Amino acid sequence: MPKRAGISLPDRIGVLDLQGGVVEHVRHLERLGLCPVLVKEPENLSGLAGLIIPGGESTCLGRLLTIFGLDEAIIDQYRRGMKIWGTCAGAILLAAKITGGDHCLALVDIEVARNSFGSQLDSFTDYALIPELSPVRLPLTFIRAPKIIKVGPGVRVLLAKDDFIAAVESDGALVTTFHPELTPCLAFHRYFARKCGLKPLDETIVADIDPAWDSTSWTDHLRI
Numbered sequence: 001m002p003k004r005a006g007i008s009l010p011d012r013i014g015v016l017d018l019q020g021g022v023v024e025h026v027r028h029l030e031r032l033g034l035c036p037v038l039v040k041e042p043e044n045l046s047g048l049a050g051l052i053i054p055g056g057e058s059t060c061l062g063r064l065l066t067i068f069g070l071d072e073a074i075i076d077q078y079r080r081g082m083k084i085w086g087t088c089a090g091a092i093l094l095a096a097k098i099t100g101g102d103h104c105l106a107l108v109d110i111e112v113a114r115n116s117f118g119s120q121l122d123s124f125t126d127y128a129l130i131p132e133l134s135p136v137r138l139p140l141t142f143i144r145a146p147k148i149i150k151v152g153p154g155v156r157v158l159l160a161k162d163d164f165i166a167a168v169e170s171d172g173a174l175v176t177t178f179h180p181e182l183t184p185c186l187a188f189h190r191y192f193a194r195k196c197g198l199k200p201l202d203e204t205i206v207a208d209i210d211p212a213w214d215s216t217s218w219t220d221h222l223r224i
């Protein structure tokens with residue numbers, strides 16, 4: 001851990017490891033030269049600069065967070081300065097308001113509507129230019145995704161499409177309703193690492209769209 005004036009600074013990113021797409025986030029962080037920490041219990045949060053809450057099933061993840069005593073611990077670490085990024089189900093867990101449902105961590109002032117594109121079979125891929133992240137168009141994978149339908153003060157929109165918002169950030173959080181970890185795109189993980197004050201491998205060493213990405217990912221097989 002690096003030190004500034006005798007104080008140890010957090011230098012790791014954690015990935016919540018209760019359910020969902022954990023390993024794909026871990027691999028993307030490793031491609032950027034980072035050394036992620038699996039978070040299964042509150043003790044694993046100590047010394048983290050940031051935490052990724054992966055996609056999965058938000059009701060299940062919310063219950064597991066409570067069972068493992070991680071909900072209060074995450075809120076506490078966030079208030080102490082740990083950054084947080086929620087992808088898809090993770091975005092739902094971070095939202096202050098869920099249309100027709102109960103909020104979980106409520107760390108970001110947004111309203112989300114779950115399963116807004118239909119069933120799992122209505123999952124889809126797309127591309128978008130997000131100038132804050134990259135000069136090239138980035139691939140987006142939406143899997144039974146929510147829509148962000150309202151954004152409060154202090155929350156900046158990174159990507160709006162048609163009738164919904166797909167990516168936002170606040171000073172402490174990044175929220176994406178899609179799954180960058182299921183694409184060859186490293187731009188979101190690099191952006192989050194920098195938000196956490198870390199130094200991931202830069203674009204001259206690993207491109208935003210990594211040609212070395214293992215294309216045997218299950219998304220390729222399904223061609224969604």
Ligand code: GLN
Nearest residue numbers: 055056057058088089143
């Ligand atoms: N539909 C899921 C939910 O509402 C989220 C899906 C995902 O994370 N890909 O929890």
